[in-house]
Amino acid sequence: MDGAMAKWACVVAEAELRESLPLRWAYSQGVAHRAAVASGVLGDDAELLASAAVLHDVGYAPRLAVTGFHPLDGARFLRDIHAADERLVRLVANHSLALLEAEERGLREVLEAEFPLPADQRLVEALVYCDMTTTPDGEITSVDARLAEITARYGSDSLVGRFIRRATPDILAAVERVETALAAQPR
Template sequence: MGHVQWARDLARTLLEEPLPRRWAHTQGVAEQAASLADVLGEDDTDMVTASAWLHDIGYSPALAVTGLHPLDGARYLREVLYADERLCCLVAHHSGALVEAEERGLREDLAGEFGLPPEPLLDALTYSDMTTSPDGGRLTVERRLSEILERYSPEDLVHRAITRSSPALTAAVRNVEERIAKLG
């Protein structure tokens, strides 16, 4: 549980004041991740929940360097805080980050610096992010993807990246939903 408290405190410091809506989203993502305990088991739930708290810290004005928030956040965690490597990789690769990295010309940087985390953990983090609204509420993956696309014009690289990664994001959510259904 040490990772979770530390991650929550760090995220609060970096997001709460400068980016209150992002902070609300982050709280919702972490709550969703913590709800997966029956699916993930205790250790993996702690790791996914900690990564949920930290997944968007790269948006913080104090950390934003490249414009690719997963890379900026993961670099900060690794290079400044010497965080657990699995945690860094989850933050680096969350929610289709490789596709956005490619759109930004940073795919080699992201892929070269951070290995892919175990798929069940990455799916759980993606599920948590892609079923949480910008204000921290619950929604379907379809509505979340639609909401993101509505915020960006079709010419914007985020719009292109989400359009390209939508099948993989939806599949990750479905993988977790299937695991939840098997338990119920």
């Protein structure tokens, strides 16, 4: 990761995840590697995407899990403890259609009030792409395989299973738009 923000983000994510959640740390690194792939369609925002990618699941760290909803817990940690860039915090809070999961948890109004959706949909969709094309151990996968893995891990009737079912059309559309933009990049 190049750039001061991306280096800082990697240090913070590693400090919070490496020891307590080593698999989540491997996954976060894999998502960051996917951000390098997607960076070509973002121009000046490539570093912001890389930073959000490595930090998007920091809220899973046991010491940060206040509400149990990792996008909200992670965003609050980044805002309150690190005074992180507002765009970065909003990306972490809203990654991969988090508003839909927040709704399932009764936290949608809280998430929307504290961390409105980022204005730049390209960044939001690029983070969906990175998150949803990475396996839990940090390897590249297809979006369909990733969605199936999430459903199998949590169960289709669980809160996360219901969220994934609701979010699937938007996840698939976001990943397709990013893949189309990447394919159109000059080689």
